[in-house]
Amino acid sequence: MTKKTDAHQASFRDPSGYIFYDGKTLRRAIKPIYFPQYNKLKESGFFKNLISNGLLISHEETSVSSEEIIITPEEIPFITNPYEWSFEQYKHAALHTLKIQKYALSKGFILKDASAYNVTFHKGKPVFIDTLSFDFYEEGTPWRAYKQFITHFFGPLVLSKYHGTEIFKMMQTHIDGIPVKLIASMLPTRSKLSSILYPNIHLLAKMESKHSEDYKAETKIATLSKKSQENILESLYDYIKGLTLKEASEWGDYYNKTNYDEAAFEAKKTLIKEWIKPLSPQKLIDVGGNDGTFARTVIDSVPHIIVTDIDSNAVDYNYKQLQKNKETNMLPFVCDVLQPAPGIGFNNTERNSLIERLADYAPDVTMALALIHHITLSGNVPFEKSASFFASFSKNLIIEFPTREDSWAQSLLVRKREFINHFDFYNETEFEKGYLKYFDLEKKEVVKGTKRLLYLLKNKNNEV
Amino acid sequence: MNFLYFDPGLGAMIVQAVVAAAAGILLFSKNVMYKVKSFFGLVKEEEDTYDSIDIEEEDTNTDDKKN
Known part of the structure; x- marks a missing residue:
């Protein structure tokens, strides 16, 4: 008998x-x-x-009894949620769901639900x-997860076309997808x-508002042929596949705008x-890692790498790159260090x-390159606080x-205008004072050809 | 056995007939356009890395019994 130490908090919705x-x-x-x-x-x-087509996570049957069957799925090192995906990732997750439904x-x-968390x-x-x-599948029945597909996938994707990928963050406040009425109201x-x-x-x-008061479930549901349902799936698939974003990137071409030259770039690498x-x-995270350029320098020697960035376009670019290069050990996702995704539901x-x-x-x-000046000067987070994070x-x-x-720290400082004196603490000594409360200094070097310092710090608390 | 652990939305169940009809017309016209375009050699390669909706089946011997 398998011993259950802890039921997972996310799995109570489905009684199966x-x-x-x-x-x-x-x-x-x-x-x-x-x-x-x-x-x-x-x-x-x-x-x-x-499973052999790579669509469903593989599993092994662990035990079978008349009360329950236990299966053990392949381990996934890190779970990302819809509000952390880039446009292309969101799109692929939607196409993936439709593909599975059509095959099923x-x-x-049928897929009895079409939650983006699946x-x-x-x-x-x-x-x-x-x-x-x-x-x-029961012959003639419409797809009961259709509405969920619209609120979890189709709606957010269509809205992002008009309003940008910030829309995906609405999934944080609406765990069962963006309400259809709200989607409709936000479309031109x-x-x-x-x-x-x-x-x-x-x-x-x-139709949803028209039938929302049918408390006794009296209205008859018309039948829908299998072919008709396939048509719905295919038309949604085609439409989503053709969706593109309009928004331009703030950071997407970051490395063409660096304030140091090629040699310094290579020296840093x-x-x-x-x-x-x-x-x-065994595991590495690059926080604020843009399109994964620096994490890629060690991609052959580290089994699992995650790269986060605040800019959805950079994450998108990274995702496309890893699909092109068929890299399997890197996971990019969107994350704002100043406001990381909360626990929801x-x-x-x-x-x-x-x-x-x-x-x-x-x-x-953990790598945090060209990030601390943003946390400290744009986010006003004191060194000690970011160090504890x-x-x-x-x-x-x-x-x-x-x-x-x-020059970049300069430009952030100049933008403080009359408050610039409030940020006198932004210097090497204060930085070390804050960080060395939590870490031991292992290495420290100037990146050649730049006005930047690189530190290797070791956590004082060994249990992390 | 049809248990629902979330509300599929009655309107959403009914609307699918209309959605399907619209989709049918759209897919049909797309097909025609595709044929016309490929006749004139105007079909472009797609860049997207995600492939088509259909699954290539490698192992169908067990599945075929069902249908």
Whole structure:
């Protein structure tokens, strides 16, 4: 019998089963109510086919009894949530869901839900992680997860086309997707002329409010042929595939705008490589890592790397690059260090906060290059506070400190105008004073050809 | 066995008939346009790294029993 140490907080919504921690291993328990589905999915080769096509996370059957079946899915080192995805990632997650639904339909199954949380990124690609999301298809029934697909995927994607990827952050405040009415109200009037947007959003919003008071479930639901449902899936697929963003990047071409030359750029790369090598990290995070340029210098020697950036376009560029290079050990996602994703949902524990996930991930090396001046000067975060943030999850920290003389630090300081004196603390001595409360100084060097210092710091608290 | 653990939305169930009809017309006209365009050699390669909606089946011997 498997010992259950801790039920996972995110798995109470579906009565078919739940996930739990057995020590450090994540397992999934299936209840008898779902046995018929599970057995059929397994015996028909449906699971096997989805898994071999890389669409569904693989699992092993751990134990079978008449009360429950336990399966153990392949471990995913770090879970990202929809509000942390870039445009291309969000798009791929949506296409992934439609693809699975279409395949399921052809095999006599359906996706009974289309939650964006059923997809995450693993090995450079989207993967479906809710093994119990399938149910039998009943001839003639419409897709019951259709509305969820619109509120979780289609709506946010269409809105981002008009308003930018900041829209995805609305998923933080609406755990079951952006309400259809709200989506409709945020779209321009001309979207009513679109043969896709009108029926899938405007008409849907109208029908939803018209039938919202049918408390006794009296209205009859018309049948929908399988072919018709396939048409819906295909038209949504085509439309989403063709979606593009209009917004230009603030940081996307960052490396063309650096304030130091090629030689200094290479010197920084070499230094980082040299420092990381003896640490032989298994896991590394680059906070504010832009498109992953610096993390890529060690991609061959570190088994798992995550790269975050505030700029969705940089993350997008990174994601496209890793798909092109077929890199499987890097995971990019969007994160604003000054406002990391909070814990959301019931009890605030359904989806873990970024801080909790980072602490669980426990990277061996944390990199924070060209970041501290933004945290300190744009965010007004004192050194001691940012140091305690990094110390909460980092064993080793490689941090770059642009001195006051650095032109970018300069420009941030100048923007303080009459308050510039309030930021006299932005200097080497104060930086070290703040950071050495939490870390021990291992190495410190000037990046050649720049006015920047690079530090290697080791956490005083060994238990991180 | 049709248990719902979330509300699928009645309107959303009903609207699908209309959505499907619109989709059918759209897909049909797209198909025609595609044929016309490829006849004149105007079809462009797509850049997106995500492939088509259809799954290539490698292992179908067990699945085929079902259908």
